[in-house]
Amino acid sequence: MAHSTDKLQTVPDIRDMLTRLISLPSISSASADWDHSNEAVVRTLAEWLEPMGFAVEILEVPGMPGKYNLIATLGSGPGGLVLSGHTDTVPFDDKRWQSDPFTLTEKDNRWYGLGTCDMKGFFPLAIEAAKAFVDQPLQQPLIILATADEESSMNGARALAEAGKPKARYAVIGEPTNLKPVRMHKGIMMERLRFDGQSGHSSNPDLGRNALEGMHEALGELLNLRTEWQEKYRNPNFKVQVPTLNLGCIHGGDNPNRICAQCELHFDLRPLPGMNMETLRQAILNRMQPLAERRQLNLTFEPLFDGVPPFETPADAALVKACETLTGHTAHAVAFATEAPWLQKLGLETLVMGPGSIDQAHQPDEFLEMSQLQPTVDILRGLIKQFCL
Numbered sequence: 001m002a003h004s005t006d007k008l009q010t011v012p013d014i015r016d017m018l019t020r021l022i023s024l025p026s027i028s029s030a031s032a033d034w035d036h037s038n039e040a041v042v043r044t045l046a047e048w049l050e051p052m053g054f055a056v057e058i059l060e061v062p063g064m065p066g067k068y069n070l071i072a073t074l075g076s077g078p079g080g081l082v083l084s085g086h087t088d089t090v091p092f093d094d095k096r097w098q099s100d101p102f103t104l105t106e107k108d109n110r111w112y113g114l115g116t117c118d119m120k121g122f123f124p125l126a127i128e129a130a131k132a133f134v135d136q137p138l139q140q141p142l143i144i145l146a147t148a149d150e151e152s153s154m155n156g157a158r159a160l161a162e163a164g165k166p167k168a169r170y171a172v173i174g175e176p177t178n179l180k181p182v183r184m185h186k187g188i189m190m191e192r193l194r195f196d197g198q199s200g201h202s203s204n205p206d207l208g209r210n211a212l213e214g215m216h217e218a219l220g221e222l223l224n225l226r227t228e229w230q231e232k233y234r235n236p237n238f239k240v241q242v243p244t245l246n247l248g249c250i251h252g253g254d255n256p257n258r259i260c261a262q263c264e265l266h267f268d269l270r271p272l273p274g275m276n277m278e279t280l281r282q283a284i285l286n287r288m289q290p291l292a293e294r295r296q297l298n299l300t301f302e303p304l305f306d307g308v309p310p311f312e313t314p315a316d317a318a319l320v321k322a323c324e325t326l327t328g329h330t331a332h333a334v335a336f337a338t339e340a341p342w343l344q345k346l347g348l349e350t351l352v353m354g355p356g357s358i359d360q361a362h363q364p365d366e367f368l369e370m371s372q373l374q375p376t377v378d379i380l381r382g383l384i385k386q387f388c389l
């Protein structure tokens with residue numbers, strides 16, 4: 001039988017692991033100029049996890065060549081704990097960084113680098129936590145999950161939910177929350193509304209069908225809907241307690257003396273937990289259709305991306321209680337969205353909690369406070385003990 005020291009010989013320490021992960025660009029972006037494959041990050045994680053006894057599965061995200069999810073499983077059993085992170089980072093603004101984004105740089109007890117806090121830093125800490133258990137018989141599996149494209153399409157998590165993998169009971173997503181448990185966030189929807197009418201000379205309104213006037217009425221309806229939703233839904237756990245609808249941009253028409261033939265609006269919706277995205281879209285459509293018919297305008301209403309559903313895990317869930325006890329903090333709500341809704345779809349009781357602050361995420365000079373390293377390892381070990389041993 002192998003001793004843990006043998007198994008761990010090839011696995012670097014936290015700092016060396018993070019240095020390596022940060023050096024591997026894995027930006028995901030809807031813009032092809034920025035977008036990278038995350039294969040090197042996933043292969044590197046596999047290279048460390050396999051000698052530790054993890055069974056590693058690397059799954060290409062369907063329809064996205066070069067993008068991979070990794071599922072690494074230690075032990076087996078009916079339940080189990082998933083420690084989940086995304087392998088991609090956002091793009092960066094080179095001129096605004098004081099150090100090289102791809103070189104882990106230590107300064108003032110902080111580790112600087114692109115992805116240190118959001119969230120490559122979570123993987124070395126999860127692996128370090130797992131090291132203590134490689135020679136113990138686990139009653140329930142410990143699964144390290146690494147996803148693709150969280151920062152852009154969330155297609156990695158979507159693909160996992162569709163594949164029905166991984167199977168486990170609990171999941172912690174290590175997004176930066178300063179090690180405070182998070183059990184809810186709002187959803188994100190971005191929608192496109194367009195009216196096509198007919199142009200004509202402005203001197204006679206009967207010569208055309210004015211898309212801009214249709215949009216004027218539509219804007220009123222959208223704001224009415226917003227008021228109705230804000231009266232109906234409120235959640236005091238959130239800083240902004242009501243669902244929001246933001247009119248983001250509008251384009252239409254070409255000339256003052258022409259009847260406006262096209263007008264297009266992009267807006268964003270942030271639904272609260274308990275609100276269903278399809279129901280909201282239907283409610284909007286129900287207001288737009290009669291208006292468009294009456295004005296003989298062609299209506300287009302469609303999502304700009306698939307959206308992120310809102311997420312909530314009950315306050316009395318076992319994982320929430322365990323994380324509150326281990327951290328001494330009551331689980332709260334955040335303003336950013338995560339992959340949690342898809343892990344929930346897989347039947348996993350899910351919570352978001354990881355080192356680093358969201359204030360540093362997506363910023364130049366992103367860093368992880370070194371003072372959070374050992375507490376993260378300790379908390380993760382506490383969770384593994386409780387849910388896997």
Ligand SMILES: [Zn+2]
Pocket residue numbers: 086118119150175176
């Ligand atoms: Zn993140």
